[in-house]
Each structure stands twice: as structure tokens, then as C-alpha cells.
Amino acid sequence: xxxxxxxxxxxxxxxxxxxxxxxxxxxxxxxxxxxxxxxxxxxxxxxxxxxxxxxxxxxxxxxxxxxxxxxxxxxxxxxxxxxxxxxxxxxxxxxxxxxxxxxxxxxxxxxxxxxxxxxxxxxxxxxxxxxxxxxxxxxxxxxxxxxxxxxxxxxxxxxxxxxxxxxxxxxxxxxxxxxxxxxxxxxxxxxxxxxxxxxxxxxxxxxxxxxxxxxxxxxxxxxxxxxxxxxxxxxxxxxxxxxxxxxxxxxxxxxxxxxxxxxxxxxxxxxxxxxxxxxxxxxxxxxxxxxxxxxxxxxxxxxxxxxxxxxxxxxxxxxxxxxxxxxxxxxxxxxxxxxxxxxxxxxxxxxxxxxxxxxxxxxxxxxxxxxxxxxxxxxxxxxxxxxxxxxxxxxxxxxxxxxxxxxxxxxxxxxxxxxxxxxxxxxxxxxxxxxxxxxxxxxxxxxxxxxxxxxxxxxxxxxxxxxxxxxxxxxxxxxxxxxxxxxxxxxxxxxxxxxxxxxxxxxxxxxxxxxxxxxxxxxxxxxxxxxxxxxxxxxxxxxxxxxxxxxxxxxxxxxxxxxxxxxxxxxx
Ligand code: AMP
Numbered sequence: 309x310x311x312x313x314x315x316x317x318x319x320x321x322x323x324x325x326x327x328x329x330x331x332x333x334x335x336x337x338x339x340x341x342x343x344x345x346x347x348x349x350x351x352x353x354x355x356x357x358x359x360x361x362x363x364x365x366x367x368x369x370x371x372x373x374x375x376x377x378x379x380x381x382x383x384x385x386x387x388x389x390x391x392x393x394x395x396x397x398x399x400x401x402x403x404x405x406x407x408x409x410x411x412x413x414x415x416x417x418x419x420x421x422x423x424x425x426x427x428x429x430x431x432x433x434x435x436x437x438x439x440x441x442x443x444x445x446x447x448x449x450x451x452x453x454x455x456x457x458x459x460x461x462x463x464x465x466x467x468x469x470x471x472x473x474x475x476x477x478x479x480x481x482x483x484x485x486x487x488x489x490x491x492x493x494x495x496x497x498x499x500x501x502x503x504x505x506x507x508x509x510x511x512x513x514x515x516x517x518x519x520x521x522x523x524x525x526x527x528x529x530x531x532x533x534x535x536x537x538x539x540x541x542x543x544x545x546x547x548x549x550x551x552x553x554x555x556x557x558x559x560x561x562x563x564x565x566x567x568x569x570x571x572x573x574x575x576x577x578x579x580x581x582x583x584x585x586x587x588x589x590x591x592x593x594x595x596x597x598x599x600x601x602x603x604x605x606x607x608x609x610x611x612x613x614x615x616x617x618x619x620x621x622x623x624x625x626x627x628x629x630x631x632x633x634x635x636x637x638x639x640x641x642x643x644x645x646x647x648x649x650x651x652x653x654x655x656x657x658x659x660x661x662x663x664x665x666x667x668x669x670x671x672x673x674x675x676x677x678x679x680x681x682x683x684x685x686x687x688x689x690x691x692x693x694x695x696x697x698x699x700x701x702x703x704x705x706x707x708x709x710x711x712x713x714x715x716x717x718x719x720x721x722x723x724x725x726x727x728x729x730x731x732x733x734x735x736x737x738x739x740x741x742x743x744x745x746x747x748x749x750x751x752x753x754x755x756x757x758x759x760x761x762x763x764x765x766x767x768x769x770x771x772x773x774x775x776x777x778x779x780x781x782x783x784x785x786x787x788x789x790x791x792x793x794x795x796x797x798x799x800x801x802x803x804x805x806x807x808x809x810x811x812x813x814x815x816x817x818x819x820x821x822x823x824x825x826x827x828x829x830x831x832x833x834x835x836x837x838x839x840x841x842x843x844x845x846x847x848x849x850x851x852x853x854x855x856x857x858x859x860x861x862x863x864x865x866x867x868x869x870x871x872x873x874x875x876x877x878x879x880x
Contacts, residue, residue: 325351328383330425331376338421339581341604341631344369344651349532350508351377354476357506359529361522365512367649367680368534370480374508375419378402378476379428381506382451385475398429398449399473403501405457405494407484409434415480416454428452433469435459443468457485457493464500474501476508482518483511491521498525512682534652547664549695551649551674551684559675560591562700563647566673567597567625569701569709572643574618577627578659579647585627586834588647592625593833596818599625601834602632622838622849630655638662646674649683653690714755803837804855808846808862809873816841820867821848828861829854847877 321342322335343351346364353360354377364370382401404419406412416432423430431445433455439462446453446468453460453469463469477498479485485494498507507526511518522529554562563577579585582603592599600614600623615636617623628636630650644663650656656674664670674695676684688695701709721727737746810816818839825848826833837849850858855876862874 339583360508362532365682367683402452404478457490575643577645602628805877807877829858
């Protein structure tokens with residue numbers, strides 16, 4: 309295993325599976341922290357050369373479960389004299405059959421990433437794409453072909469693909485391939501490969517018809533069903549469970565909308581990989597959220613600092629991988645978000661168990677890609693609880709929600725009383741206007757203020773730039789217009805507070821400050837502390853050692869086209 313800084317170490321769980329260093333490096337580079345349950349079970353088995361039937365849906369990490377050991381077996385095989393070559397050309401030694409063109413592209417791309425640094429090559433072949441291009445790629449010689457049955461057969465018939473060197477064969481989403489009527493094609497293709505090859509079959513469901521294929525083509529296969537632990541429904545906390553079906557490309561924007569709608573007071577967002585955690589933190593912070601990363605690539609000291617900021621309510625959102633979240637002692641989370649569907653029902657149960665503790669109802673929200681619906685189903689059937697499928701909030705939903713929050717703020721103010729000083733204004737206006745109209749005008753002003761003028765920016769699509777507006781800060785302190793919550797509070801040790809002489813009235817938003825500071829001063833948004841925007845000024849917390857650089861850099865630049873005062877906050 310690699311030594312040195314924690315962030316480059318191979319994830320501990322992976323290093324016990326028997327994978328070669330080059331593959332461990334590849335998964336580390338992809339930000340994986342530990343194998344998913346299906347990977348833990350299948351990788352050692354496939355490495356041992358066994359045939360295998362595994363029940364695993366999309367989203368469980370099944371591609372890596374078959375691709376990593378396949379690559380390794382081909383690497384080992386290549387070491388045997390000339391195994392991979394025929395007449396100087398590489399022979400195809402790995403074949404993955406998949407039901408659709410999309411899946412062929414995805415699996416080929418993923419396999420290519422896992423094979424980085426191994427010298428193993430991959431080519432996808434699927435219908436609907438020019439034959440010539442695929443023929444040229446195959447002609448150059450390739451180790452692994454990922455293809456749809458129809459197109460693979462085409463290539464066999466044209467003799468552009470020879471399968472007599474195949475050592476490892478994978479039937480991916482075999483149940484889907486049967487549903488699509490590929491049973492005969494599969495038989496024909498398998499018959500064109502050497503009988504001593506290793507065959508593995510992956511399927512989300514195991515209909516009886518699949519058994520026929522397995523009986524004909526697999527030799528004494530091991531069977532893996534990802535453990536279906538019995539979870540007594542009573543043991544699960546009270547949690548409202550909702551899933552939004554969102555294509556991958558829209559996930560970031562969808563999460564922001566849902567966050568705005570839900571206004572969580574403290575939330576944990578789970579991602580699968582370190583890289584996803586870092587990217588999401590950057591995106592959210594650039595849009596004015598206060599998010600912090602927690603993942604296994606960070607030093608213990610860094611994680612503790614993040615947790616301290618979260619507990620002190622300087623961050624509203626923790627974005628974490630499962631591994632890193634495991635050691636966290638956080639109570640009273642209002643929300644748990646699954647940025648991806650977790651790779652197994654047990655992981656889901658573990659995650660949502662972090663909300664809804666101590667008798668309070670929690671909320672668990674999952675963003676799922678449409679392809680992952682089966683995995684959601686299997687979670688439902690294991691937990692025996694329903695996951696409500698919802699649509700991402702629209703702009704008008706958000707507007708309604710904002711009005712609700714404004715109304716709640718006004719109600720709080722009414723209950724708090726202490727209105728004598730302003731009642732006189734109402735009385736004098738009541739002479740000229742209807743009292744209801746006076747109240748409506750005042751509500752409008754308050755609403756515009758609380759919403760930070762966001763209505764102007766609303767667009768229905770895309771929602772990526774949808775601003776944060778209805779959340780925590782202003783909800784907590786209605787009617788406190790100009791001084792940010794903790795302005796005047798001493799800065800945390802090691803951080804400096806920078807005063808910027810422009811605020812809300814100048815149209816400054818958190819994203820402007822974060823953008824300007826990260827661009828001009830060369831620090832990352834993760835190093836920034838609290839960003840507060842008051843009417844006429846803003847305060848940004850930066851690491852003490854970067855304070856002077858930030859001040860110098862910001863003095864040389866302009867914000868929203870204007871030069872503004874930049875200095876250390878005098879309260880510091
Ligand atoms: P699959 O089920 O193969 O479609 O994989 C679903 C997603 O999980 C893909 O985006 C993979 O990159 C990701 N993934 C696979 N294995 C892991 C792992 N061990 N840790 C984190 N993410 C993973």
C-alpha cells in the first residue's frame with residue numbers, strides 16, 4: 309500500500325481484496341473510499357477465476373465489481389507468454405455484453421478509467437454508430453470489448469471481431485438483455501468463445517428464464533445476493549423519505565432548489581466519492597450556501613476544524629462520504645440528503661438513521677437518476693417503508709415557500725410585540741389609505757428585504773443559478789436588517805475577519821465575494837469562513853495567514869464594477 313499523506317493512500321477496504329497496485333491507484337484517483345457491498349463480495353471471487361451470478365442493480369457499483377477483477381486477470385494473463393497477442397496484434401480477451409448503447413458507452417468509459425495505468429485497452433461497440441469506425445478500432449487490436457449483442461454479432465459475422473481469445477466474459481444487466489429479446493444472440497456469441505473462459509452474470513432481478521442461460525453457459529457458478537438483512541420497521545426512526553428523480557447533469561441545481569424549499573437547520577449531504585464532495589462544496593459555496601467538506605482524504609485536524617464550525621453554526625451543510633461520516637458524532641440533524649442513491653439498502657438505512665432522532669421527525673431526501681429506480685425499490689422493500697417520489701420544486705413553489713417564511717417572520721414579530729415606535733407610522737398612513745393596503749405594502753417591503761431581491765433573478769430553467777434566499781439566517785432573525793448575525797463577535801482563532809465596504813444595497817451576493825476572493829487571492833472557497841452580507845457592508849472570514857494577501861488582492865480589484873473599502877474588521 310502507498311505510504312505518505314493520507315490522501316494518497318489506497319482506501320483500506322479496497323486494499324484487502326487482492327487488487328493490484330495500479331488498480332488501487334485508479335480507484336483512489338476516482339475518489340472511492342471503500343468498496344461497495346457488491347464489490348466486496350465479487351472482486352475476490354472473480355479474481356480467483358470462479359464463474360459467478362450476482363444480483364445487483366445499477367447504482368450498486370457493479371461495473372467496478374466486474375471490471376476491476378477482469379482487468380487484473382487480463383493483466384496477469386498478459387504476463388504469460390504471448391497470451392494476449394496473435395500475429396503481433398492484441399487479441400480480445402475480455403468481453404462485456406450489455407443491453408443498450410448508453411450502457412455500452414458508460415461501461416466502456418468506466419472500465420477505461422479503472423484500467424488507467426495498466427495498459428489494458430477498451431472499445432465500445434453498439435448499434436446506431438458507424439460500423440467503419442468501430443471496425444478500425446477493433447482492427448488495431450483491443451483487450452476488452454464492451455458491446456450490445458446485436459452489434460457484437462455483426463462484427464463476428466464480418467470477422468472484424470474474433471472471440472477465440474476470450475478469457476473473461478461478463479453478461480451485464482442480463483435480465484434486461486432477455487427482456488429485449490437478446491437470448492438467442494447471447495447463445496450464439498457465447499458459443500463463439502472458448503468454453504474454458506470465465507463467465508460472470510449480473511442482473512437486478514433473477515427471473516426463471518435467466519436460469520436457462522446460466523445453466524447453459526456458466527460452470528458451477530458462485531451466487532451472490534447482496535445480503536438482505538431483516539430490518540424491523542419499528543427500529544427505523546421516524547423519517548419522511550422523499551426521492552427526486554433527476555438526471556445526473558441537473559443534480560447540483562436540483563439539490564439547491566430542494567435545499568431552498570426545505571430550509572434545513574442542520575443537514576448532512578452524502579456523496580459517494582471524495583471528488584464529488586469537493587465539487588459539490590465548491591458549487592454550493594459559490595451559490596451562497598455555507599457548506600463544508602468531510603472526507604477520508606482530510607487530516608483529522610482538518611475534520612475537527614470543520615466539525616467545530618458546523619457545531620458553532622458557521623456552516624449549515626456538511627457534505628460527506630460514508631466513511632468520513634461514520635466517525636462523526638452529530639445529533640439533531642434536521643435533514644439527511646443522499647446526493648446519490650446509496651450503493652446498498654443497508655447504507656441507506658445507516659445514513660437516514662442520523663436524522664429523526666430523539667423523537668423528532670427527520671427528513672431524508674434522495675436524488676436518484678432514473679436508471680436507479682430499481683435500487684430505490686429494493687431499499688423500500690428492505691425497509692418496508694415507502695419512499696415518496698416527488699418532482700423538483702418549481703420557481704412558483706419556491707415563491708410560495710418564501711411568502712410562508714415572510715409570514716412566519718411577521719407572526720413572530722407580532723408575538724414579540726414592542727411595536728409602539730412604528731405604530732404611529734401606521735396610524736398616520738391609515739388616514740390616507742386602507743389599513744389592509746398599508747399592511748400589504750409593508751409586507752411587500754419586508755418580503756423583498758428578506759428575499760434579498762431574489763425574485764428578479766428567477767428563471768425556471770436552468771435552475772443552477774437559483775439563489776439561496778429563504779434559508780436559516782434570515783428566518784432565524786426576522787426584522788434585524790443591517791448587522792449580520794455575529795458581526796462584532798471575535799473571530800475564531802486562526803481566522804481574520806475582512807470588512808468590505810459594499811453590501812446588499814450595492815447588489816453584492818455571497819457568490820460575488822467568494823468568486824472575487826478565490827479568483828484574485830488564489831485561495832479556495834473551502835478556506836473561507838463565514839460570509840455575511842449586511843445592507844451596506846460585508847464581512848468575510850479568511851485564514852489569518854491569508855488575510856493580508858486577500859486585502860491586497862481585493863484592493864486591486866473591483867466588486868460589481870466599483871472599488872470598495874477593504875480592511876480588517878475593526879471588531880476583530
Ligand atoms: P454502477 O452501479 O456501476 O453504475 O455505479 C454507480 C456509481 O457508483 C458510479 O458513478 C461509480 O463511479 C460509483 N462507484 C462505484 N464504486 C464506488 C465506490 N467503491 N465508492 C464510491 N463510488 C463508487
